[in-house]
Amino acid sequence: MAGFDHASIDAKWQETWDREQTFLTPTDRTRPKYYVLDMFPYPSGDGLHVGHPKGYTATDVVARAKRMMGFNVLRVMGWDSFGLPAERRAERTGEHPSVITERNIATFKKQLKKLGLSYDWSRELATSDPRYYKWTQWIFEVLHKRGLAYQAEIPVNFCPALGTVLANEEVHDGKYIETGDPVEKRLMKQWMLRITEYADRLVEDLDGLDWPQGTYKAQRDWIGKSIGANVKFDQIEVFTTRPDTLFGGTYVVLAPEHALVDALTTPEQRDAVAAYREQVGKRSERDRTTEAADAPKTGVFTGAYVVNPVTEQRIPVWTADYVLATYGTGAVFACPAHDERDHAFAKKFGLPIIEVVKGGADVQAEAYTGDGPHVNSGFLDGLSNDAAKTKIIAWLEERGRGSQSVRYKLRDWLFSRQRYWGEPFPMYELPDGRVELVPENELPVALPQIDEYKPTRDGQPPLARAKDWLPYKGGTRETNTMPQWAGSCWYYLRFISPTNDQVAWDRDEEKYWMPVDLYVGGNEHATLHLLYARFWHKVLFDAGLVSTKEPFQRLFHQGMIHKTSFRDGAGKYLHDHEVEQRDGKWVAKETGLPVETKLDKMSKSRYNVVNPDDMCNEYGADAMRLYELFMGPLEDGVEWETSGVAGTRRFLDRAWRLLVDTETDTLISKVSESAPTDNRDLERALHQAIKRVTQAVGDMRFNTAIADMMVFVNEATKATAVPRAWFEMFVKVLSPFAPHLAEEIWQRLGHQTSITYQPWPAFDEAKLAKDVMVIGVQVGGKLRGQVEVSPDAAEADIIAAAKADEKVKPFLEGKAIKREVYVKGRLVNIVV
RNA sequence: GCGAACGUGGCGGAAUUGGUAGACGCGCUGGUCUCAGGUGCCAGUGGGUAACACUGUGGGGGUUCGAGUCCCCCCGUUCGCACCA
Numbered sequence: 001m002a003g004f005d006h007a008s009i010d011a012k013w014q015e016t017w018d019r020e021q022t023f024l025t026p027t028d029r030t031r032p033k034y035y036v037l038d039m040f041p042y043p044s045g046d047g048l049h050v051g052h053p054k055g056y057t058a059t060d061v062v063a064r065a066k067r068m069m070g071f072n073v074l075r076v077m078g079w080d081s082f083g084l085p086a087e088r089r090a091e092r093t094g095e096h097p098s099v100i101t102e103r104n105i106a107t108f109k110k111q112l113k114k115l116g117l118s119y120d121w122s123r124e125l126a127t128s129d130p131r132y133y134k135w136t137q138w139i140f141e142v143l144h145k146r147g148l149a150y151q152a153e154i155p156v157n158f159c160p161a162l163g164t165v166l167a168n169e170e171v172h173d174g175k176y177i178e179t180g181d182p183v184e185k186r187l188m189k190q191w192m193l194r195i196t197e198y199a200d201r202l203v204e205d206l207d208g209l210d211w212p213q214g215t216y217k218a219q220r221d222w223i224g225k226s227i228g229a230n231v232k233f234d235q236i237e238v239f240t241t242r243p244d245t246l247f248g249g250t251y252v253v254l255a256p257e258h259a260l261v262d263a264l265t266t267p268e269q270r271d272a273v274a275a276y277r278e279q280v281g282k283r284s285e286r287d288r289t290t291e292a293a294d295a296p297k298t299g300v301f302t303g304a305y306v307v308n309p310v311t312e313q314r315i316p317v318w319t320a321d322y323v324l325a326t327y328g329t330g331a332v333f334a335c336p337a338h339d340e341r342d343h344a345f346a347k348k349f350g351l352p353i354i355e356v357v358k359g360g361a362d363v364q365a366e367a368y369t370g371d372g373p374h375v376n377s378g379f380l381d382g383l384s385n386d387a388a389k390t391k392i393i394a395w396l397e398e399r400g401r402g403s404q405s406v407r408y409k410l411r412d413w414l415f416s417r418q419r420y421w422g423e424p425f426p427m428y429e430l431p432d433g434r435v436e437l438v439p440e441n442e443l444p445v446a447l448p449q450i451d452e453y454k455p456t457r458d459g460q461p462p463l464a465r466a467k468d469w470l471p472y473k474g475g476t477r478e479t480n481t482m483p484q485w486a487g488s489c490w491y492y493l494r495f496i497s498p499t500n501d502q503v504a505w506d507r508d509e510e511k512y513w514m515p516v517d518l519y520v521g522g523n524e525h526a527t528l529h530l531l532y533a534r535f536w537h538k539v540l541f542d543a544g545l546v547s548t549k550e551p552f553q554r555l556f557h558q559g560m561i562h563k564t565s566f567r568d569g570a571g572k573y574l575h576d577h578e579v580e581q582r583d584g585k586w587v588a589k590e591t592g593l594p595v596e597t598k599l600d601k602m603s604k605s606r607y608n609v610v611n612p613d614d615m616c617n618e619y620g621a622d623a624m625r626l627y628e629l630f631m632g633p634l635e636d637g638v639e640w641e642t643s644g645v646a647g648t649r650r651f652l653d654r655a656w657r658l659l660v661d662t663e664t665d666t667l668i669s670k671v672s673e674s675a676p677t678d679n680r681d682l683e684r685a686l687h688q689a690i691k692r693v694t695q696a697v698g699d700m701r702f703n704t705a706i707a708d709m710m711v712f713v714n715e716a717t718k719a720t721a722v723p724r725a726w727f728e729m730f731v732k733v734l735s736p737f738a739p740h741l742a743e744e745i746w747q748r749l750g751h752q753t754s755i756t757y758q759p760w761p762a763f764d765e766a767k768l769a770k771d772v773m774v775i776g777v778q779v780g781g782k783l784r785g786q787v788e789v790s791p792d793a794a795e796a797d798i799i800a801a802a803k804a805d806e807k808v809k810p811f812l813e814g815k816a817i818k819r820e821v822y823v824k825g826r827l828v829n830i831v832v
Numbered sequence: 833g834c835g836a837a838c839g840u841g842g843c844g845g846a847a848u849u850g851g852u853a854g855a856c857g858c859g860c861u862g863g864u865c866u867c868a869g870g871u872g873c874c875a876g877u878g879g880g881u882a883a884c885a886c887u888g889u890g891g892g893g894g895u896u897c898g899a900g901u902c903c904c905c906c907c908g909u910u911c912g913c914a915c916c917a
Contacts, residue, residue: 003872213836213837214836214837217835217836217912221835221912222913226916226917228917238917239916240917241916241917242917253917323915323916326916327916327917328916328917331917333917335917339917340833341915344915408916523911526912630845630857631845632845636845637910637911638845639843639844641843641858643857643858643859647856647858648857651856651857653872657872662872703844703845703857704845704846704856706856706857707845707855707856707857708855708856709856710855710856710857711855711856714856717873775852776851776852777852778851778897778898780897780898781896781898781899782898783852786852818897819897820897821851821898823851826848826851827851827898829851829897829898830897831897831898
């Protein structure tokens with residue numbers, strides 16, 4: 001007497017929804033809108049694992065509930081389908097990346113459909129579709145026309161294994177973050193986007209958004225705005241955030257790449273400087289900054305001296321790689337007393353350390369970076385850091401020796417890649433070197449067919465192989481392609497008018513739907529994707545093409561789902577059916593040897609993947625959906641336990657059995673019009689469940705809402721009869737979580753139309769109150785008993801009842817009562 | 833190294849934000865239905881005890897009538913950032 005037949009019910013309703021186009025986006029514009037968006041996936045060859053649907057399930061619950069609450073909901077799914085894995089597979093197999101991509105998309109889509117997610121599939125899009133990337137190219141032209149795209153010969157991160165350059169953000173520890181392939185510096189001509197021009201607005205406009213705290217910080221840190229001053233030490237201009245410490249400036253340091261190093265170095269120091277620069281040149285900037293913190297300082301004296309503009313002392317000029325060429329002016333003045341890096345350097349090379357801010361211990365031993373009254377600083381003496389900064393900047397400006405300056409860590413965005421499977425740039429170069437845009441009416445510039453997806457022998461990108469395609473209007477087409485970020489920078493806009501081939505999006509529709517009300521995805525995109533998309537959006541806003549300053553009003557990161565992985569001594573991963581626990585230790589079944597366990601990200605290579613299809617087949621889509629949200633708070637990372645799905649399935653079976661006799665598959669009379677409505681416990685559980693689910697849709701706390709629905713079903717199971725009206729209210733709040741079962745129940749209750757657009761039930765606060773209050777009784781802060789009182793009992797009566805309680809009495813005997821505390825509706829504390 | 837978050841039963845997690853710790857689920861134990869059960873139902877389940885007392889939210893201190901919640905110190909885990917002047 002198990003439960004419902006999930007296989008047939010899931011299939012029945014998924015077909016019904018398709019046939020009736022239940023989730024087609026509404027076209028009337030009188031109702032309020034709600035745009036809920038998932039970060040769309042890259043359709044990899046591995047298919048989905050149970051981690052993917054966690055966020056999708058959450059947004060589906062929100063979308064379904066919002067529909068019932070009377071909103072027009074835009075709920076869509078698409079594919080971030082340009083990218084490296086398909087191209088690499090193409091290189092190996094010779095299959096066209098588009099074929100691989102289409103196949104992967106079909107797999108993903110089938111898996112998502114099995115979960116009963118309420119997407120409007122008529123709006124599906126893929127970034128690698130020419131009908132889509134036509135508009136990506138069009139937006140690039142907007143950027144270009146606004147002077148935000150330019151070409152530059154710059155040192156770039158080149159990855160020989162991939163044959164392409166990478167963005168700074170994609171390189172860590174001198175390796176490509178995705179594959180670990182080594183990356184080296186090369187001078188190449190690249191397309192850049194002037195994101196730095198938007199740095200300030202990208203910081204400031206964060207203020208009006210509803211985003212996780214950590215993500216604001218990640219964005220701000222990445223942009224790294226700092227306010228300071230440019231100061232001239234003779235011909236060297238330095239940037240500093242501590243101009244107040246200029247009196248303690250005892251030397252100047254140039255980045256090894258700084259243009260003045262050659263000019264300033266004295267003949268005696270020439271060899272030493274040249275050797276040092278060569279040594280540094282071998283290491284990428286990324287390496288230099290990553291090893292950073294504790295690495296011993298290195299550097300060489302140039303032999304030159306400059307004058308400190310405030311002390312008018314001659315101080316030495318050094319070159320050292322702890323100063324970065326690409327930040328500020330590539331030169332700093334060093335105040336070793338009040339900067340840890342300068343201090344370490346000064347100690348190593350015996351440079352003088354002069355204290356100018358009081359407050360630390362011995363500055364000869366340790367730098368003091370805090371606030372304090374200035375000393376040894378002439379007209380700054382006695383001032384705090386901030387006051388000293390203001391005063392010195394004014395002083396410098398008066399004398400033309402410096403000025404206030406704002407700097408950012410953020411660099412311009414390196415926007416070209418030497419790959420095949422990406423958007424071609426809509427550009428061509430004329431013989432005279434001029435670069436022109438392909439006219440709008442000739443977009444898209446479609447990817448040409450080529451016979452091999454590798455760079456050419458002379459290092460040209462793969463597109464250079466398309467000999468027939470290259471010539472264009474007397475010039476040559478650009479052979480770089482855009483990075484994968486490009487397509488995801490604006491897909492939320494294309495969803496608004498996905499099939500319109502006249503415009504990228506309809507302006508009126510954009511005004512209605514934007515901004516995205518709720519955007520859900522992993523926090524691995526907390527910096528880059530969000531920064532890039534916000535940047536494009538602001539450019540489009542400036543161009544008058546969109547109506548909002550920011551694209552994503554509310555952002556939520558779902559936590560990752562982990563699963564234990566097992567590795568034997570040789571480092572080989574084992575499936576969970578190949579291991580077992582003996583005496584509390586995990587061993588390989590076959591060899592009996594111990595294995596190492598680790599809670600890991602799910603991935604094919606770690607053999608710890610759980611496939612949602614298997615869960616749907618065994619427990620049904622609804623149980624799977626419920627478990628995804630019941631596991632814990634949505635934002636937390638948790639370990640997958642398949643037994644938990646069995647638990648949510650049992651809950652659904654219990655709900656089903658309230659209505660259906662599973663022996664005969666007929667309705668039972670427990671749920672009826674005539675059931676008595678005086679079951680206060682059941683009614684309270686119902687209203688509590690409605691309340692919590694309603695709140696959950698707002699604050700994304702689904703786990704406790706599901707718990708309260710379970711309480712209702714447990715209560716209803718105990719009851720001999722359940723009023724039909726109550727049961728229907730319950731089924732409505734259950735339906736966003738378990739839509740297949742809810743539709744089936746709804747139909748069996750005699751309804752002809754889908755539950756999808758039924759009005760959301762309201763809860764009644766009065767029904768949540770209890771008939772009797774159970775008041776805890778403490779004596780001296782320790783719980784000693786409980787008394788039941790009526791909700792309208794007077795405080796004095798309650799305290800009297802508390803003191804009279806059999807369990808409480810012994811603790812009061814022979815003691816003087818010092819104080820009595822009553823907390824309304826909760827407890828009494830008697831202090832003796 | 834810096835910053836942030838967190839630390840609650842065998843496990844995932846609740847706790848009205850200073851007011852009866854452990855909701856709900858998993859697991860486990862016992863009973864019951866069943867030819868049988870990897871099903872359903874009933875009961876139990878922080879430790880401890882025959883039962884009470886007692887004890888219990890990483891450890892130590894503090895504020896308070898009352899602390900998982902607030903403050904200080906320490907330990908641990910996770911995640912960011914990492915020479916950006």
